Structures are given as C-alpha cells and as structure tokens.
Amino acid sequence: MDSSTSACSAALWADGTVLARRLSPMARGQSEALLPMVAEVMAEAGLSFADLGLLAVTVGPGAFTGLRIGLAAARGLALATGLPLVGVTTTEAVAAGVPETERQGRAVLVAIESRRDEKWLQLFDSALVPLSEIRALCPEQAAQLATDAVVAGDAAPVILSFLPGAVAASSSGFADAALVAALAAGRWNRGDSLPPEPLYLRDADVTLPGRPATGGPE
Numbered sequence: 705m706d707s708s709t710s711a712c713s714a715a716l717w718a719d720g721t722v723l724a725r726r727l728s729p730m731a732r733g734q735s736e737a738l739l740p741m742v743a744e745v746m747a748e749a750g751l752s753f754a755d756l757g758l759l760a761v762t763v764g765p766g767a768f769t770g771l772r773i774g775l776a777a778a779r780g781l782a783l784a785t786g787l788p789l790v791g792v793t794t795t796e797a798v799a800a801g802v803p804e805t806e807r808q809g810r811a812v813l814v815a816i817e818s819r820r821d822e823k824w825l826q827l828f829d830s831a832l833v834p835l836s837e838i839r840a841l842c843p844e845q846a847a848q849l850a851t852d853a854v855v856a857g858d859a860a861p862v863i864l865s866f867l868p869g870a871v872a873a874s875s876s877g878f879a880d881a882a883l884v885a886a887l888a889a890g891r892w893n894r895g896d897s898l899p900p901e902p903l904y905l906r907d908a909d910v911t912l913p914g915r916p917a918t919g920g921p922e
Contacts, residue, residue, distance in 0.1 A: 705738060705742065705759075705760070705761045705762070705774055705777060705778055705881055705884070706761070706762040706774060706794070706797065706878070706879040706880070706881050706884055707734035707735075707737075707738050707762075707770045707771075707773045707774035707777075708762040708763075708764055708765075708766030708767065708770050708771050708774055708794045708879060709766045709767065709770065709794060709816060709817060709857075709858050709878055709879060710729060710730065710731050710767075710817060710858045710878070711727060711728060711729045711730060711858075711876075711878035711879070712726075712727070712728055712730055712733075712734045712737045712738055712741060713725075713726060713727040713728075713741070713878065713879065713880055713881035713882075713884075714726050714738065714741035714742045714744070714745050714881050715727075715745060715880070715881035715882035715884070715885055716745050716746070716749045716751065716756075716885070717882055717885035717886055717889065720886070722882045723745075723748075723749040723751070724744075724745035724746075724748040724749040725745065725880070725881065725882050726741040726744055726745055726881075727876070727878060727880055727881065728741075729876075729878065734769075734770050734773045734774070735773045738773060738774065738777050739777055742777070742781070753781070753784075753785040753787065754785075756785070756787055757787070757788075758787060758788055758789075758790060758888060758889060758892055759778055759781055759782050759785075759787050759788065759789045759790070760778075760789070760790045760791075760792055760881075760884050760885050760887075760888030760889075761774050761775060761777075761778035761789065761790075761791060761792070761884070761900055762774060762791070762792055762793070762794045762797055762879050762884055763775070763791035763792065763793060763794070763898060763900060763901060763902055763903045764793065764794055764902055764903035764904065765793075765794055765795065765816055765818070765824040765838055765903055765904075766794050766816060766824070767817075767818075767819060768904070771902050771903075771904075772902070775900060775901075775902055778900060779900065782900075788892070789900045790888040790891060790892055790897040790898065790900065791888075791897070791898035791899055791900040791901060791903075792879075792884045792887045792888050792891075792898065793838070793898070793903060794816055794824075794879050794903075795814040795816060795824065795826040795838055795857075796828075796832070796834075796887060797879035797880065797883050797884045797887060798814045798816070798856050798857050798875075798877060798878070798879055799812050799814050799826075799828045799832050799856065800832060800883040800886070800887060801856065801873075801875035801876065801877075801878075801879075801880055801883055802854055802856050802873045802874075802875050803873075803874060803875065806854050806871075806873055806874060807830040807831075807832075807854060808830060809830065810830060810852065810853055810854050810871075811827055811828060811829055811830065811835060811850050811852075811853040811854070812827070812828040812829075812830070812832065812853060812854050812855075812856060812873070813825060813826075813827050813828075813846070813849060813850045813853035813854070813855045813856070813863070813867075813870065814826050814827075814828065814855075814856055814857045815846070815855055815856070815857040815858075815859035815860050815862070815863040816857050816858060816859055817857075817858045817859040818840065818859075821842055822840040822841055822842050823840070823841065823842075823843060823846075823859040823862065823863060824838055824839070824840060824859075825838070825839050825840075825841050825846060825849055825863070826838045826839070827849045827850050827853065836849055838903070843859075843862050843863050843865070843866045844866050846863045846866055846867055847866065847867060850867070850870070851867055851869045851870065852867075852869035852870055853867070853870050854870070854871055854872075854873045855867065855870050855871070855872055855873060856872075856873035856875055856877050857877045858877045858878065860872055860873070860877055
C-alpha cells in the first residue's frame with residue numbers, strides 16, 4: 705500500500721508477478737480511496753487475507769497526512785489478520801520504478817514533494833544503491849547531490865529546471881504499490897526489513913491553540 709505522496713496505490717504481488725494493481729494520482733482523498741483499493745485488488749485476484757504472507761506500506765518521506773493514512777490502514781490490517789508488516793521508504797519505491805535502460809551510466813535522483821519550499825531528495829546509483837541520505841533541500845540546492853542524473857518523483861518537474869544536465873524518468877514518479885511489495889519481500893527474505901514506522905524528517909505544520917505560529921511571546 706502507498707498513500708505517502710500525491711497518489712494512492714494498492715497491489716498484490718507474488719514471486720515476481722503482479723496479481724492485481726490500482727494506482728490513482730490524487731492530492732487529497734487517500735483516506736477514502738485506500739481501503740476500497742485494497743478490497744478491489746483482493747477481489748480481482750480472488751484471494752483472501754488468509755492467502756497472504758506479508759503486508760507492506762511506504763513509511764515516507766511524504767505528506768504528513770498521507771503517511772498517517774497509509775500506516776494506520778496497514779497497521780489495522782496487520783492487527784486484524786495477524787500478518788507481518790514491513791515498511792519501505794517512498795524514495796526507494798520511486799527509484800525502483802525507473803526503467804533499467806534509463807539508469808545505465810546515470811545516477812537516479814528521487815525528488816518527493818513536501819508541499820514546502822524544500823523537497824525530499826535522495827540519490828541512488830544506477831543499481832539503485834543509495835548514495836546519499838534523504839535530505840530536505842530547496843530546488844536550487846539539488847546540484848549538491850547530482851547535476852546529470854535521471855530525476856524521478858512528483859517533485860521532479862521543479863527540480864529539473866535547476867539541473868540542465870539531468871533528464872526526466874519516464875516512470876510515473878509515484879510509489880507504485882507493486883514495487884513496494886517487491887522491495888518488501890526482498891527485504892523480508894534477507895532479514896533486513898524496515899519497521900512500519902513513519903519516517904518524519906521534520907515536524908508537521910501544526911499550530912497549537914492559543915500559541916503563536918512562529919516566534920513571539922507565549
């Protein structure tokens with residue numbers, strides 16, 4: 705499952721085969737869309753939760769609300785079914801969507817929209833091994849990570865205007881749940897899976913009642 709960015713996605717995957725998939729771009733509304741998508745892919749594949757071995761969900765970075773929606777849904781399903789639950793970072797799922805032919809001889813720069821001036825950026829090599837930590841950078845700072853990479857993600861159009869030597873990936877730029885499943889299965893089999901905990905790299909945009917938004921006396 706994924707609802708961490710400007711899309712919503714659910715998929716069923718088994719041994720390298722995508723049994724069913726749904727992915728819809730949406731800036732809002734993931735809370736209403738995600739679980740019906742899960743029900744649709746289960747019905748299309750003709751499976752019940754008793755047939756599954758593992759659940760997977762993106763853990764971020766991404767939109768604060770979207771992350772909470774996806775993680776809450778995934779944790780609820782894991783609790784109800786008793787299935788193990790694995791986390792996958794949004795950046796690695798987006799990077800995995802870049803075709804191998806486009807990655808040959810180039811690094812992959814994933815750019816995720818944060819709905820602030822800074823974007824979430826992470827650099828991978830052509831084999832999708834991380835070359836940097838996930839960083840929050842303004843678009844004009846993207847050259848600190850790469851200048852001629854293949855750029856993917858929902859913030860790619862903004863980043864590309866500051867990297868004249870870079871090219872846009874042909875992938876959707878969203879974290880396709882089918883790729884999330886494949887990455888989670890690989891990690892689970894290797895014994896190095898991530899916990900299903902949100903990857904919050906900064907505080908949410910919240911103002912407490914009776915307190916100023918920034919600075920000033922209490």
